[in-house]
Amino acid sequence: MTAATVEETHHVHATAGGGSPWRMLTRGGWIRAAWMTCLFGALGFGIVVLARWGGGWHPILATDPIVLVSLLVAAPLGFLAGLGAFDYWTYYALGGATRPEDHSGHGARSWKDYFRVNTDHKVIGMQYLVTTIFFFLIGGMLALLVRAELAKPGMQYFDNQTFNGLFSVHASLMIFLFIIPAFAGLANFVVPLMLGAPDMAFPRLNALSFWLLPIAGIMMVASFVVPGGAFACGWTGYVPLCSTHQPLGAVFFNQAVQWAGASSIMTALNFLVTIITMRAPGMTFWRMPLLVWANFTTSLLVVIATPFIAGSQFFSMFDHVMHTAFFDPAKGGYPLGYQHIFWFYSHPAVYIMMLPGFGIMSEVISVFSRKPVFGYRLMALSLMAIVVLGFSVWAHHMFVSGMASWLRVPMMITTLLIAVPTGIKIFSWLATMWEGKLHFNTPMLFALGFLSMFVIGGLSGVMLGAVPIDIHVSDTYFIVAHIHYVLFGGSVFTIFAGIYYWFPKMTGRMYDEKLGKLHFWLTFVGFNLTFFPMHIIGTQGMPRRVSDYAPKFADVNMFISIASFGLGASVLVFLYNMITSWRDGELAGSNPWRGMTLEWLVTSPPPVFNFDEIPQVVGSPYEYGVPGAQHAVLVPSKATEMEEVPV
């Protein structure tokens, strides 16, 4: 089938349906979403009231359970149903004949198509990226408010509840609504292309996973307007502080994490199935680009670990709303249990936030050094090693928590060992650059920034892994410095690198290279000025998560706050560049970086179904410098000929 017919069929589907008022109300979309959200919210309210009335529990109109069931569970479900995320499944469940995929919800022809349930992985990837950058901006603004308060000792602008809410929501947004889903967005766009697949294995599930995210994000931000204020127990939500000593906002956090977690589990499952079952002919596991490997391993982590944070948030929430006794020692609960369960997810989560970035680095460094990735197999194996080891180190976050002290040394050993595969990756990237032909385009600058910053973060991680050191610096600004070196200098730099790298593929246009470089340098310098001094005040004795501090730290904190505003300003350059270049950047062509992986074989942006013929993979993805070598060729294959017939 030719691209033209595809376009045509689309057109027919899109305009079919007419515009009678009844259709407007019942057709999947924002109007139906509006009334179904209200309807489901009301149903949730009714169910709780009925159940409480039937069970004789007083008061019948208890705020906590009503808000939880009606606002945080039922209404979002109504929203999703209204938007049309469940349409096909409902139809199927009620016994409709199996419909062949009509692709009516696939692809985008106008900006409006980005605001509906769309099954095209490329559209979903963009939806993810724009949404996550939106929450990145909100999270960043919250961070600047935190820094404003901390510029001077004593209280300036906020009360303590607000201040604690600011850093809690900041961290939660950055982790659950920026870093994790931004990687999912990039991978959504790129992985099927790299595999030579027309889409993800379960496009409708993919669309649903995306639409869970705005729900989670709005829930976290909305907790600021809940009576009592936002949840103020840090992104870790330690109990019993978070379960029984917090206002209703804590439940918003618990539940938002569930929505975000569900989203990432479904996406990960989708990636795993796609990578296993939809590789192009010739694409063996050892020919997959490392980005695909990285998302494969990340997805394994997500599928296995994420249910644990779901569990931890259920328990904390039940303690809050149903007065259960998971973590209440007075009733026989065990407060440390929360930390074990939470970190059994959240340590793997730090790799969930890092491995996809490793994948991006391998692509970028190899392309801009014009050399094959050094030690490809060991690179893939070290990803697997990190996955396996990552499950055996969770208690390194609990060295001073009062847990059984015999656990400390074994957990220290595994923690330190995880530095080995991480080191392998760093050294291999260095060797990839060695004797290469380096081009310092913006993605490469961010890659180099990542390398240098991540080394510092990794080394401070090794320090933290050594129990005696951790005892001194745990819960101080040293930790704040460490997590920002690995998460900002690590993950965020790789996200920026990835966005710049695939920007031409996504939009068909080039970003402005000068502005890109300016963005990099502002970020790099601002980042170091902001976060490096935090190491020092941490070891000197400034604890984390405080609104006020000893006067001796005043100067450094003022310095950090000023630098942080510079860092914040650098994001404006990025935004300006993205928006203007998307509108009227130079046309990019299909392969501006002279890359070898499959996404560069198709036009920019790619055709609706990615490949008009199935690519045949013939070699490894990084054969730069090998004369005549190719990763894949596009030949009209037998399968496509077969397809020509029935239409």
Next chain:
Amino acid sequence: MRRGSILTLIAIGIVAGGIATAVAVLLPWLPEPASREAGRIHFVIWFVIVICIVIFAVVAAAIIYAVTHFRAAPDDLSDGPPIHGNTKLEIAWTLIPTVLVTAIAIVSAIVLSRNDAQGKDVLHVNVTAQQFAWSFSYPDAGGASSPILRLPKDRSVLLTLHAKDVIHSFWVPEFSQKEDTVPGLTTTLHITPDRLGTYAVICTELCGLGHALMRTTAVVMTPADFDKWLKSQKQASTTKG
């Protein structure tokens, strides 16, 4: 590689390492230790920092060298040499870090066990944390209690930590030792103060609105002064009771 470039590489490494060392030595990183445990912990910190500086220097040298020497002209469309790997190198950078982290683990484990080993004639102190205050009581002195932690110099002290409401964490930066206080659990912390002075006791676990201000002081006294103080406390508590 030519001799010249190896020399350049080493030179860059030395400069990078030198800068890192300067940052480590010249900036005031650690409070002056006031307990034997802190002394040992500082030893581990410096031990690991030396290793970190070496690794940092190696990586920095490689990056800087690559950036300065392998830069391609914008119109240079050629590729680099197709080197796919080097087994010896890969083994080396797997094994050397393994050895280094093993060394760190061994040193840490030794220090950890020595820091937890109690001396003779241990002084027991009960520490109770609640939102947002500390209180200390001395079972050896009939349970006399004080809002300030007073400790004798050079005597092994075992703190027994309790929390009344949520999790808090006891930390005196100069003692380096830290441990959470957990409701429903009893945790312990071992300290041997070895420098007279007054230090800040800080709560390092987010515990609610007053977390930032949940502070008190720890005073390390001469044993004679301490005994005198303890006796006066004992009398005060017996006359009261």
Next chain:
Amino acid sequence: MTAITHDEAFGHDEHEHHGPPAAHYSSRISPGVLGMFLFIASEIMLFGSFFTAYFFVRVVNGTPWPTPPYHIPVQVATVNTFILMTSSATIHWATTAIKKGNTWGLRAGLLLTFLMGLSFLITQIFEYLRAGFNTSDGAFPTIFFCLTGLHGCHVFVGLSILLFMTIRAFRGHFSAEHHHGVEIGGIYWHFVDVMWIIVYMTVYIL
């Protein structure tokens, strides 16, 4: 690696197709089945987190099990266990039937399974109502309700799937060639049953 067309691989039954060229199919396992297995892996971990909570309360804290004065209604649960184990057999029967093209076997099997699952759930609800304790009555009731409740939710989801499968079976959507839905739903139901045995052993028997 064989080139199966997009439709076959993805369980689309009819053959009218326009849009992408057939996806190449790089694995012997079907995407639906693989997806279900991965989903179950995730579910096992969710149960794992609940069992971890159970471990902390019962083993680490040494909470008496059941904590007096409460009792666990073991007999009811034992009967329920038999019901659920039998339902595993009937769903198996249903899937083997449809593989041979026996649509009435499929319908009967699905219906029986559904009814047994439903009676399990109703029994469980009555058990809750008569338990004599509530979620806020301490650590033992907490764990009891949450583990059995989590499983109950899974029975509910399983029942919904069974219901949809039954509807589709009676509408004649399954045949010897196309029974993906039954197979995948069946895997989930087996999982629910196996999980119950573990919950039953840990909560009621041990």
